[in-house]
Each structure stands twice: as C-alpha cells, then as structure tokens.
Amino acid sequence: MRASTSSPLTLSLGLAAGLALAATVMLGVSLPASVEQGEYSRLIAIHPGLAWASYLCFGVTALASAAWLWPRTRSSRWDLLAGASAEIGVVFTALTLATGSIWGRPTWGVWWVWDARLTLSALMLALYLGYLALRRVPDPPEIRARRCAVAALLSVVVVPLNHFAVDWWRTLHQGRSFAQLDPGNALDGEFIGAMLVGLLAMTLLYSWLLVHRYRVARLEDERDERSLEEALEERRREAVVV
C-alpha cells in the first residue's frame, strides 16, 4: 500500500498552484484602490476565482456521479472522486461567501444582503453540506455510492431551479440596484488581469487538492479492506489452533 499521496504530478501541480497564488496576491495588492470600494476592490483577484472553482467542483462531482451510475463505467473510483470534489467545493463555496461578505460590509454597509447571487451560493452550500452528510452515513459502500450519485445529480437539477427562483425573487422586488454596485462595471485592464490570474490559481489549487483528497480516500478504502482481511485471517488462525 502506498504510504503517501504525493507524486511528480501533485508536486508539479502544487508548485504551479503556489506560483499562481503568489502571482495573484502580488497582482491583487498592486491594484489601485477604487473610489467607491477603497482597498476592498482588490478582493476581485480572489473572489471570482473562488466562485468559479466552486462551480467547477460541483460540475466534476456531477460528472463523476453520472459515470458511477452508468453501468459500463461503474467503479468505486468515480464515487471517491465525486466525494473528494464536493468536499473541496464546499470549502470554496464557503470562502466565496466569506470574501463576498468582507467585500459587502464596506460597500453595501452590511455583512449580508439578499442579493440573488449571494442567496444562490448560500443555498448551494446548504445543498452540498447535505450531500456530504449523506456521504458520511455508515452504510455499505455500494449503497452509499448509489444514494450519493443520485443526490449529486439531483443537486445539478436543483441549482439552476434555485437560480431562477432567487433571480426572479430579487429582480422582481428591487430592480437591478445591486447590479449597479457590482465591481464588474468599473473594470479596467489591470483588474481583469488580476481576476484571470486568480481564476487560473484557483483552478490549479483545486486540481492539486482534488488529486490529494482523492488519493487519501483511496488509501482509506484500502485500509478498510485490509483490516477486514486481517480480521478474517485472525479468525481462521484461531480456528486452526482449536
């Protein structure tokens, strides 16, 4: 059994992610403070990247779940990959909400507003926390995998529906007032550059975390199987002694 989750692949992914993150921080810090948002406008270097990565995570979870459900491609690896990706996705979604909140406090004057996108992210977080809770239920792996795969695919259906509902809910109520406060309107080249580097950095970070988390899950699986085999072997030896 492998004792480590690192390999040349993860090493190079990790180095690339580290470099890209360092570049994001440097670019973000060097951005000019904007008139309306002051220092906080620099969050644009990481916030959109985090949001993008969270969608990427849940997309990978859905694809892996579909691959598990498809009889020809069914393998426990897909299930482990789906779980690993969803776990990282929850972290990225929580960070998206946190950075959005830190940005919203000075800009909107409150930590939280019932903006369509914020509400959608919060619902998505709740949805995937539920998915992770379902994954933790102690059941035979096959049963758990089937249940989780269905839940992941259902979440893919639910997220767009939530999107429509909260979008209409907010836009019908108060027009596009928040959209006007969006940092997107005053973007110039520098901001776009920092944002793109941030997107790349978060994607690399996600890939690096995913490979490690997936390998940890494989190791856990192998350990469980081995300990079962060892326990069986022990019982057999007892039988021979008697």
Add this chain to the structure above:
Amino acid sequence: MWRDALLVAAKDLRIEARSRVAANQVAPFAVLVLVLFAFALDPDRGVLERAAAGLFWVAVLFSAVLAVQRSQAVEGADGTADALRLSGLDPAGIFLGKAAALAVELFALEVVLGAGVVVLYGVEPGGYLLLFAVAAAATLGLAAAGTIYGALAGGARMRETLLPLLLLPAVAPVLVAATRASEAALGTAVAATTAADWMSLLGVLAVVYLAFGVVAFGPLMEER
C-alpha cells in the same frame, strides 16, 4: 405504471386513514406552527396579515418534512420495503403512487392551514382559482421532491436529521414561487409580481421533480 401507482397510493392512504398519524400529529403540529408565528410576530401590527402567504408556506414545508418521514416510516417497518421490491411493481409506479398519496395528505393539510390563516391571521381570502392552482402545483412539486429525498434518506441511518438538511434547500424555489403567487392571488403582493411567471416556475418544478423521480426511483429501490 399507472395501475401500480394507483395501488401504492391507495395503500398509503388506507394506512393513513387507519393510523391517523397525519390527522392526529402532523395537522396539529402545522396549526401549532401558525400559532407560534403569531407569538413571535406582533399580531396587532398587521405583520401577520402581510406575511401570511410566506408563513403559510413555511408551515406547509415544515409539515411536509414530517409527512415525508411518515411516508417512509411506513415502508421501513416489518420489511415492507423488501416486500414492495419483490412485489414486481414498477418502481416508477411506486414513486408516483407514494408521491400522489403524499400530495393528497399535503393538500388536505393546506386546506386546514388555509382555514387557520383566515381565522388566526385575519386574511381576506380571494382569488380562489389562482390559489387552488398554486396549491396544486406547489403540492405536486413538494410531494415529488419529498418522495425522492425521503427515499434517499429513508434507508440511511440518521435519517431524521438528514432529511430536512437534504430536502429544504431543494424545495426553496417552491417556497419562493408559491409565496409570491399566493401573494398575487390574495392581493398582498409588495411589488407588481406577475402570478403567471411564478405559476410557470411552480409547474416546471413539479414536472422536473416528477420526471427525476420516475427515472431515479428504480436505482434507489434496488439498494435496500
């Protein structure tokens, strides 16, 4: 499929008619929630009347969680789930039957809650046709989503705590759409919400959840 659905729905409703769990426990709980809202929000300032549509649907949602748990508990006892699987009934039919029975129970609950809202919150009822359409579409969506998530969480240990966490974020759009459409029907809408938009969203939700259940219930039934 339709015959199987009818059989299962009749079975669930017969069990309910004899055990009276929904009538004796879920319905009183729902009314209790309405009373608790009145305690939390000052009844004298017209807050209740203005928020009635939203409070009504939140009460429905909470009761739906209990009703779904009950609907799954019926299958959990005495190896009924295995018997149902061995019966050769079409899984899609079983899904539709369970969802239909749940929808009938929820609809009855909504009638009770509607009367409660009129009596306790002083809401002037109106727009009956639209209200009926809203209730029908929202109930179908809730029942379908509830049956899917109930089956997902039903076999799992810790299901009591798992079900609300899974179900409530998924039916959030039903709550939003049903509340806005009901407000439009009652004439208490804050903004010029168009009931037609929300009705179409409710319709789409019901169709999507029903279709997903018909496709996914087979694999979900295999497991237990």
